[in-house]
Amino acid sequence: MKQLKLAVMALFAFATVGTVSAQDSDNPWVVGFGVNAVDFRIPTEFGEYAKDYIGTSDWNILPSVSRISVDRYLNDGFTLQVAGSLNKIETFSKEDDMDELYWAIDANVKYDLNNLFGDTAWFDPYVYLGGGYANLGDAGEGTLNAGLGFNTWFNDNLGLNFQSGGKKEFADKVQDHFQHSIGLVFKFGGKDTDGDGIYDKEDACPEVAGLKEFNGCPDTDNDGIKDSDDACPEVAGLAALNGCPDADGDGIADKDDACPSKAGLASLNGCPDADSDGIADNKDKCPNTAGPAANNGCPWPDTDGDGVLDKDDKCPNVKGVASNNGCPEVVIKEEAVKKLENFAKAIYFNSGRTSFRPGVKGKLDLMAGIMKEYPKANFSIEGHTDSQGREASNLRLSEKRAKAVVDYLVSKAGISGNRLTSKGFGEAYPIASNKTRDGRAQNRRVEIKVVK
Known part of the structure; x- marks a missing residue:
């Protein structure tokens, strides 16, 4: 006992x-x-x-x-x-x-x-x-x-x-x-299919062994985020990134980071931009010097040092002026300029029309001859009228007459159209009084100017 x-x-x-x-x-x-x-x-x-x-x-x-x-x-x-x-x-x-x-x-x-x-x-x-x-x-x-x-x-x-x-x-x-x-x-009598110590009736994942704190669901990478909520279930990561890692600490999950080993910007898919030119370093041929995307992140060169970037410089290897697209300023002899001005004064049109009066085409041919002596020079053809008639009609007429001169020089006299421009000013710039017949005749004119 x-x-x-x-x-x-x-x-x-x-x-x-x-x-x-x-x-x-x-x-x-x-x-x-x-x-x-x-x-x-x-x-x-x-x-x-x-x-x-x-x-x-x-x-x-x-x-x-x-x-x-x-x-x-x-x-x-x-x-x-x-x-x-x-x-x-x-x-x-x-x-x-x-x-x-x-x-x-x-x-x-x-x-x-x-x-x-x-x-x-x-x-x-x-x-x-x-x-x-x-x-x-x-x-x-x-x-x-x-x-x-x-x-x-x-x-x-x-x-x-x-x-x-x-x-x-x-x-x-x-x-x-x-x-x-x-x-x-x-x-x-309790059923635990996956053998994780959590009975099936209380197991949210009864066929996969898991953890009690996740109601029986697994956390394969042991990062404290159950697999069903983990965007990267096999690699330990951060809760803020849905369980995915961020090796470079830039706040962009490695799976979405084009440069996972270097901290970068979200706007560049996680890649860095050392020169802050908006081009990721891995695509930037000049990563430490800011430049435009059109030049692969490098600054535009100015080979001849004339202040006109090569991309805009029609003469990139010769110093020029911006007014001449980077090419040297064309110097035309004063004598030639005066001849052009005199020839231009002899350009007459039929009344209210864009057709030339007899003898004008000869003057245009002489003008073309001078232009050919200076092949790098560009010219502007300007049309003017007197004040007779409506102002809007006069403007249109002056534009058409200036263009008629350009068309002749290009199509008949062989001058490149890239060297010529035309513009009409109507009655805006008279050189004589429109109250007299002689004055109005002087105002109905074409002027030619060298473009600098």
């Missing part, structure tokens, strides 16, 4: 180091195997009743597996327990000894006290109430059962059970008695 008492005390101490969780809907079944003790002496006075309940000197114990139980979790902390026990009664009371076989079958409803006090995970205390059938020798009858107990779990499936309670008889065939039991219990 002393050995049993010591065993019970040891099991109570061992119960305090248990872990894991109580029986619940995840593991709804529990099977138990253990020993039971029956105490038949129940005094009538309360003090003696409590003393007898605590004392072990009159316990009847069969030194073998003498109790088997099966528990099925129901709901909301309630569990149905069916148990069968066997014992040999040798001590009935202080005065009476016997040698009779005892057996009992019980069905109890247990209630988990953790539902009231809070889940302790490893410690699972309960109270129970139920009924059963107890048989002693040749007599047997139904009983009302009530008591308490606890399970403490060592791991996910194995635990220790202790249960103690009283059985109230109804027909005086089997005296009221206490029955205590202790043994090992095994819980099972």
Whole structure:
């Protein structure tokens, strides 16, 4: 008896180091195997009743597996327990000894006290109430059962059970008695398809092993972001970039970064722009000197140093002037200029028309001859009218007459059209009075000017 008492005390101490969780809907079944003790002496006075309940000197114990139980979790902390026990009664009371076989079958409803006090995970205390059938020798009858107990779990499936309670008889065939039991219990029935320790009913990813903090879903790269929310599930990254890495720390995920090893700009797909010319260094032929995209990021050259960039310089290897597109300023002899001006004064048109009067074409040919002597010179042909008629009509007429001169010089006299421009000014710039016939004749003129 002393050995049993010591065993019970040891099991109570061992119960305090248990872990894991109580029986619940995840593991709804529990099977138990253990020993039971029956105490038949129940005094009538309360003090003696409590003393007898605590004392072990009159316990009847069969030194073998003498109790088997099966528990099925129901709901909301309630569990149905069916148990069968066997014992040999040798001590009935202080005065009476016997040698009779005892057996009992019980069905109890247990209630988990953790539902009231809070889940302790490893410690699972309960109270129970139920009924059963107890048989002693040749007599047997139904009983009302009530008591308490606890399970403490060592791991996910194995635990220790202790249960103690009283059985109230109804027909005086089997005296009221206490029955205590202790043994090992095994819980099972929970389904964990992926084996990650999280049961399928609570596992958001039941077919893929995962982590408890992600409800059973995996985090392959261990970056704290579950794979389903991770844009780069196999490479550890940052939460701000949906789980993708940023090797150069420029705030652009490597998968979207054209230059993942060098910090750059979002506008250039993560590539740097050292000279801030808007062209990524990896596409910039002059990465440290700002230049336009049209010249691959390099500044436009000015080979001849005349202030006109080569791209705009028609004479890039010879210093010139901007007014002549980078070419040297053409110098025409003063004598030639005066001849052109005199020839221009002899250009007359039929009244209100753009057709030339007789003899004018000869003058145009002479003008073309001078232009050919200076092949790099450009000229502007300007048309003017008197103030007779409507101003708008005069402007159109002057434009057409200036163009008629250009057309003749190009098509008949062989002068390149790139060297000539035409413009009409109408009556805007008179050189004589429009009130006299002679003055109006002077105003109806064509002028030729050298373009510088």
